[in-house]
Amino acid sequence: MRNRAKTAIRFFVSIVFSPVAFFLAFCFSTVFPADSGIFGSEIRTLEGTYLRLRTDLPSSTEVDGLPAVFDAAVPLWCRFLGINPNRCDGWKMDGCLIGDFERFERAGLVREVPDLRTGFQLNRKLWVLEQASAYYRRHLLLHEGVHGLMAHVFHGLGPPWYAEGCAELLATHTLRDGKLEIGVIPGHRDEVPMWGRIKLIRDDIAAGKGRSLRDVLGLQPGEYDAPNAYAWSWALCVFLEGQPEFTGILGGMTNVLPPGRTTSECAETFNERFYDRIGRDVRSQWEAAWIDFAGRLDYGYDRERARIDDLSPGATRWNGRNHQWRVRPDRGWQNSGLRIQQGDAVRIAAAGRFRLGNRPATWWSEPNGITIRYDRGRPIGELQMTILPGPETSNANTAGDDYSRCPFLNPVSIGTHCEYTAPVGGTLFFRINDSPADLADNDGDVTVSLEKASGNTIPGS
Structure with a gap:
């Protein structure tokens, strides 16, 4: 050296x-x-x-x-x-x-x-x-x-x-x-x-x-x-x-x-x-992905499974209709393909049973997670969401190159359900919380649905 x-x-x-x-x-x-x-x-x-x-x-x-x-x-x-x-x-x-x-x-x-x-x-x-x-x-x-x-x-x-x-x-x-x-x-x-x-x-x-x-x-x-x-x-x-x-x-x-x-x-x-x-046009997205990587880096980090496969802006703009996806527990952040606007009020619900590891025994979880083990302060197995602003967004509060504000390091806890008002427009991403070193033996999926909120929502911060 x-x-x-x-x-x-x-x-x-x-x-x-x-x-x-x-x-x-x-x-x-x-x-x-x-x-x-x-x-x-x-x-x-x-x-x-x-x-x-x-x-x-x-x-x-x-x-x-x-x-x-x-x-x-x-x-x-x-x-x-x-x-x-x-x-x-x-x-x-x-x-x-x-x-x-x-x-x-x-x-x-x-x-x-x-x-x-x-x-x-x-x-x-x-x-x-x-x-x-x-x-x-x-x-x-x-x-x-x-x-x-x-x-x-x-x-x-x-x-x-x-x-x-x-x-x-x-x-x-x-x-x-x-x-x-x-x-x-x-x-x-x-x-x-x-x-x-x-x-x-x-x-x-x-x-x-x-x-x-x-x-x-x-x-x-x-x-x-x-x-x-x-x-x-x-x-x-x-x-x-x-x-x-x-x-x-x-x-x-x-x-x-x-x-x-x-x-x-x-x-x-x-x-x-x-x-x-x-690619200069997607530099802000790559900044956010880099900070997600550095912020969660650990021994045994699984690059193939933990990486964010798709950072492109969602191809579909939400128009109030219902949408549904499957989220896997053996991957990092997963792009929903859906863009929402600042101020949109949504209700997100999730259901499913999935496996988190099989050593020394199989751990089964649902979207609220397993509260006897945590990663980054939240239960493993918890369904989480974040919004990645597009490259056209200039709001400093959405900066991707700041660890305290990077959307991937500051997710919203969804669990089985949550009503939420978007603080910024962008593409929805979901993941199931777990250490990036422990993804290989996870299996199953969660069905996530999104619809227009009907009541009081959690304001974004």
Whole structure:
């Protein structure tokens, strides 16, 4: 880190390399004679195809297998970034994994490092300080490797959010039984000791420092002195790769990377082209979807099921007639296709019995929810509604880039019935409340009906 899909929808890529690879890496991680003479007997060299790693750490399967992990990651990075693997022929990073910094200073191996806190990359060289977590050691090594590959192929890294977000995305990984997967959302914090990106985002939001889409795109190099900027850049890249509309957009942006150091003007031009690609006319809707993602982000977040599939304005404008939909419990916000106007008074009713999970036992729920378990302060299983204003709406009270006002994070509790007066016009969305990490084993649906209100309604706020 610098001081300075299973399907086309859910991104991750994986590669399997057998335990034999680790054994061979271990066997060839001997101390080369040249190292003993030049760098001292306490620094040894581990050789891989794409990484030559010098370290003073004791020999172990975990440490000595790092070049094999790095080699396994490179084809996956190439696939994601749209790089022809032939471009990597002859490319190799010189790395230092440092236990005792003074030892590497004496050996003259850190002269080019201005201020090493965790990791650093310069051209074909990288440096990583030893970490208390084997996961985070690998993560930092892969993070700096992504920088090195992008600098080699594209001769530039782009604005900070893109450079660090891609590096974080392609370094966040699982390694189980010889299978490396990158681009994952970790299932539990115990899988990624010292990583902490999700906690940083949660803490920022709780402190009123949640970042909008434009905030992340505007991150400045100096802000990466703190880990929070890395967390937000990672989250944005995960969000983008989880949207079918944006699949491949991060890799596709490499063709507009400015060469060399990215000036503020170059970064602004890059970001403008990014906005062109996501669609300026629906920018406010994507801001709201991004804040829904960041505001509910958790370990095990199910990108395929929790994402909002359709953000388009409802095709039907409500004219007072009755409407009916089915809402599924194994999905996030679901577009009703119906637009209502500010001041419309409606009655919404819901009926149905559905399953929320099956471990350790099946939980059955109705639209009022299960009051022995909560998510975001409301019972799981509760039917909820919100109104997403269209892009033409300019009322500041409906802003999608404010966590305290984002419609998806401030739903109306419907339960089995509710009479409601719309505070703003827009498209109706429904969902059944549950953690975005617990959607996979939900099943069933709820029938939701809407008609003109006949009595007193709950005023929108």
